[in-house]
Amino acid sequence: MTTTSTPAELIARSNRLGSDPKVTNYAGGNTSAKGTATDPVTGEPVELLWVKGSGGDLGTLTEKGLAVLRLDRMRALVDVYPGVEREDEMVAAFDYCLFGTGGAAPSIDTAMHGLVDAAHVDHLHPDSGIAFATAKDGEKLTKQAFGDKVVWVPWRRPGFQLGLDIAAIKRENPQAIGCILGGHGITAWGDTSNEAEKNSLWIIETAQAYLDEHGAKHPFGATVEQNASLPDADRRDKAAALFPTIRGIASHDKPMVGHFSDDPRVLDFLASEKAPALAALGTSCPDHFLRTKVKPLLLDLPADASVEESIARLNELHEVYRADYTAYYDAHKTADSPAMRGADPAIVLVPGVGMFSFGANKQTARVAGEFYLNAINVMRGAESISSYTPISDAEKFRIEYWALEEAKLQRMPKSKSHATRVAFVTGAASGIGKAIATRLAADGACVVIADLDLAKAQAAAAELGSTDVAIGVQVDVTDSAQVERALDEAILAFGGVDLVVNNAGVSLSKPLLETTEQDWDLQHDIMAKGSFLVSKAAARVLIEQGLGGDIVYIASKNSVFAGPNNIAYSATKADQAHQVRLLAVELGEHGVRVNGINPDGVVRGSGIFASGWGANRAKTYGIEEEKLGEFYAQRTILKREVLPENVANAVAAITGPDFSHTTGLHIPVDAGVAAAFLR
Incomplete structure (x- = not known):
């Protein structure tokens, strides 16, 4: 009889979870497993934590993408934790807990996985779960939908303190299988890999079932006929005519590659009466707005506006967007904030036509669009049972211009000579x-x-x-x-x-x-x-x-x-x-x-x-x-x-x-x- 190793079991679970867009988005979320291995120095058994490393993707995770830490040393960090004001220092401390050589760098979510007293932990970003996390009365709805099996956690930026908070919730609620993280996503756990996966899927499916049963039929309000989708050929022709202008807008500060989507869910959102107000609120889940920026640029012309009219208005709105983003940066920056990375939109929405998304390469541009579609799904769910209430701009800024996020960007390899071309x-x-x-x-x-x-x-x-x-x-x-x-x-x-x-x-x-x-x-x-x-x-x-x-x-x-x-x-x-x-x-x-x-x-x-x-x-x-x-x-x-x-x-x-x-x-x-x- 053969026994599957703990890392192999974790990778198999991660790949299953990461391959389903209902569960989490590309490069979103993280998973972990705790187990015992032999220390090659002492020959004695040692407890380890295997956790998805920084920047990895669950759907394509391999063993090289795991960070491996000694559990005793990682948990000993609780005794030297200097408090929430200095919690960023704990990420560097994770390096002193690593076991062996190679592997990925530990992510900011490592504390959540190491401190929670469960052998297996999943942290995911399902649209149905984030709908509850961003609903105005999310705490009440969480209790209604899940009873005492899932506990509400108020918004807190990912980090060591959030790990301590979830660990306390697990101790104080022995009947719970997971929690809804306000403004963010879900976390679930289990004694076995199968149990953790089962619990994760139960939360996701239960959330969706509640939305389906109790959600309003038209969460985005009435359809605005003048913003309805153009016929297929006309829509594609207009997209091609507008795209060079829009790409120039998105590339004012730094050259970008573009991606176009006319997914029916995008077109339905853009044709709704609530679209302007909801778009202005921006996204909420950190994984979303780090890819999409805090909010998109929405063209405020009807679908049948001419290409010339649309181009002229897009250029006007670009100036407004840049001024607005600069004001957002200036309002929340501190003395040690990284320099503003650019004031151009990453998502541009054109009623009747679709969504234009941008990134440093085609994959990044495509994924940014996928994340904004996730955000639309989240808005739809939250609006169907409550009202969509994302985290504040101040908290978004704390994530977007986080020193740890800046460090991650600085670690990225130098671009090739023809990148973005x-x-x-x-x-x-x-x-x-x-x-x-x-x-x-x-x-x-x-x-x-x-x-x-x-x-x-x-x-x-x-x-x-x-x-x-x-x-x-x-x-x-x-x-x-x-x-x-x-x-x-x-x-x-x-x-x-x-x-x-x-x-x-x-x-x-x-x-x-x-x-x-x-x-x-x-x-x-x-x-x-x-x-x-x-x-x-x-x-x-x-x-x-x-x-x-x-x-x-x-x-x-x-x-x-x-x-x-x-x-x-x-x-x-x-x-x-x-x-x-x-x-x-x-x-x-x-x-x-x-x-x-x-x-x-x-x-x-x-x-x-x-x-x-x-x-x-x-x-x-x-x-x-x-x-x-x-x-x-x-x-x-x-x-x-x-x-x-x-x-x-x-x-x-x-x-x-x-x-x-x-x-x-x-x-x-x-x-x-x-x-x-x-x-």
């Missing part, structure tokens, strides 16, 4: 384009792989990671409507576009007398016209965002070198090269840099070479096609074959921070072809 790369399902997309994603960018072949684009995107990292879209760059649609997909996925790479291309190798009008038109349509259409559509977005940006043309050595038998291709590349110069001059006033890359002889992985160009060039030079890369290398100064990755490196460099003052440049990536030197 959204890259749109054409012809990116193979060859040079795929290498560019891969490099930019590795450097932290969100990447849109745009290609004529949708299946290949989606497959290439999947290789880079989840849709938080990359998406694939279909586009024929010769069709302006398709270009606009592909950019709209990019906007709806990530909030906008910052970096555009015109890479889509085709080539036919023929001498002048064999080059047909159709050959000429095909190459110019794809590369010259296609680059123009993509740059024009992207420029509108870049200008509206107001965040600057980059446009890069993958031109060619042939844009300046007169090679044999490729009149149409080389003339098209010369067209692209001059577009770089023209657009650099025109878009510079908007902070948009336009540069070009001139590769040569990129044979490996190239879609162009594989489609017949390689065979034709090999015939022109009188060599075997499989030796074409070697041939190109030998004619260069450096005697090196040029690979797609070499071109990708140049794109990453010219669009990175080290070249912030460079525009109108063409970078040769040809291993040195003297005849193509720029002059």
